[in-house]
Amino acid sequence: xxxxxxxxxxxxxxxxxxxxxxxxxxxxxxxxxxxxxxxxxxxxxxxxxxxxxxxxxxxxxxxxxxxxxxxxxxxxxxxxxxxxxxxxxxxxxxxxxxxxxxxx
Amino acid sequence: xxxxxxxxxxxxxxxxxxxxxxxxxxxxxxxxxxxxxxxxxxxxxxxxxxxxxxxxxxxxxxxxxxxxxxxxxxxxxxxxxxxxxxxxxxxxxxxxxxxxxxxxxxxxxxxxxxxxxxxxxxxxxxxxxxxxxxxxxxxxxxxxxxxxxxxxxxxxxxxxxx
Numbered sequence: 001x002x003x004x005x006x007x008x009x010x011x012x013x014x015x016x017x018x019x020x021x022x023x024x025x026x027x028x029x030x031x032x033x034x035x036x037x038x039x040x041x042x043x044x045x046x047x048x049x050x051x052x053x054x055x056x057x058x059x060x061x062x063x064x065x066x067x068x069x070x071x072x073x074x075x076x077x078x079x080x081x082x083x084x085x086x087x088x089x090x091x092x093x094x095x096x097x098x099x100x101x102x103x104x
Numbered sequence: 105x106x107x108x109x110x111x112x113x114x115x116x117x118x119x120x121x122x123x124x125x126x127x128x129x130x131x132x133x134x135x136x137x138x139x140x141x142x143x144x145x146x147x148x149x150x151x152x153x154x155x156x157x158x159x160x161x162x163x164x165x166x167x168x169x170x171x172x173x174x175x176x177x178x179x180x181x182x183x184x185x186x187x188x189x190x191x192x193x194x195x196x197x198x199x200x201x202x203x204x205x206x207x208x209x210x211x212x213x214x215x216x217x218x219x220x221x222x223x224x225x226x227x228x229x230x231x232x233x234x235x236x237x238x239x240x241x242x243x244x245x246x247x248x249x250x251x252x253x254x255x256x257x258x259x260x261x262x263x264x265x266x
Contacts, residue, residue, distance in 0.1 A: 003161035004244040006148045006218045011156030042113055044121040044171030044194070045128070046201075047236060050226060051167045054238055058163065080161055082242065084224045092224075 001066045002076040002103065009076050012103040018072040022097035023064025027057045029090055054094070058082065061096040074100035113172045121171025125193065132200050139207050144216045144243065152215070154248040162216060162245040164205030167226065168198040169236040195223070198239035210245035219243035 002009055029050065040047050061082075069077050080098035087093050170178075174190030181188050199221060207216065224238040 002159060004159050005161060005220070005242060006244050010159045010217075010244075010246055012159075040169055042116060042172045043124060044117065044169055044174070045124045047167045047169055050236070050238070051165060054167065054224075054240075055165060058165070058240075062161075080242075082222060082240065084222065084238075084240075086225075092226075 001069065001074075003062070003066070003080050003098070004076070004078050005080045005098075007079055009078060009101070009103045012076070014076075014078070014101045015104050016102040018069070018074045018100035018102065020097060021065050021068040021072065021074070021077060021100045022095065023061045023066075023068060024093055024095040025057050025060045025064070026087060026091055026093045027053060028088075029053060054084075054092075057092075057094040058096070061094045065096045065098065069100040072100050074102055076101050076103045114176055115173075117171035117173030117176070121173055124171075125197065128197050128201070132197065132204060135204050135208075136200070139204070142207055142214060142216070144203065144207070144219050146219050148218045150215060150217060150246075152248070156246055157249040158212075158247045160210065160213075160245050161242065162206050162210040162213065163240070163242040164202045164207070164209055165238060165240040166198050166201045166205065167236060167238045168194060168201070170194045195237065195239070198237060199241070202239040202241040206241045206243060212247050213245035214248050215246040216243040217246060 002012075004010075008014065036047070036049060062080075065077065065080075077098040077100050080096060083095045083097075085093050085095075170191060174194070177190055178188050202221070203219070206219070207213075210216075220242060222240040222242075224240065226236040226238055
């Protein structure tokens with residue numbers, strides 16, 4: 001599965017469009033990470049726990065999107081976009097969407 | 105007693121936070137210098153005539169938080185208005201770090217097209233309006249065909265589901 005965020009797949013030709021595909025996940029942060037983050041807030045710097053949490057969620061959203069594209073018989077997704085929103089205090093939704101296509 | 109605690113936290117933020125920030129900027133400069141030949145563009149197309157061997161999505165992200173001293177300064181700023189310099193450097197280094205991680209996630213790429221940034225606020229506590237923030241960079245990594253290209257069979261990271 002080839003993913004790009006431009007309207008083509010460089011080096012290949014699009015032969016068929018399969019429509020919009022999307023994948024999303026909603027994750028909550030857990031209390032241990034929150035306490036560490038609270039401490040880190042005093043001195044500043046990277047919060048590795050959160051970086052990993054959001055990276056995992058994003059990978060999950062991408063995996064769900066590619067699964068959907070595979071079911072449609074596509075072998076590439078173009079114009080991939082991401083959207084993030086807080087749905088509740090301490091929980092966020094990560095959404096990935098794009099256009100499934102068949103390339104040769 | 106309460107005053108002493110606040111003073112200690114402020115000093116901790118100023119000294120430790122400041123040193124973390126300086127080290128981070130130094131580290132960023134080295135890595136940016138090392139990867140300066142791999143160009144990042146916000147355009148969707150490039151005029152390079154070379155044939156493309158592979159295109160893939162590259163992402164990089166970082167969650168970063170500000171220190172207590174800067175939060176204290178920002179609280180004052182919110183009374184009188186003006187630029188929040190402490191928060192500006194926080195966002196700058198987060199953005200540069202995210203971009204650098206995006207480049208490092210695709211070590212074989214020669215060029216990055218349509219690179220976009222997204223900012224996502226994580227902490228929504230009332231006392232630290234801009235405490236913790238995620239910076240996310242993504243783009244399309246392009247690898248051109250080499251004359252002796254033997255890496256065309258490298259599987260895409262999205263082929264296998266972990």
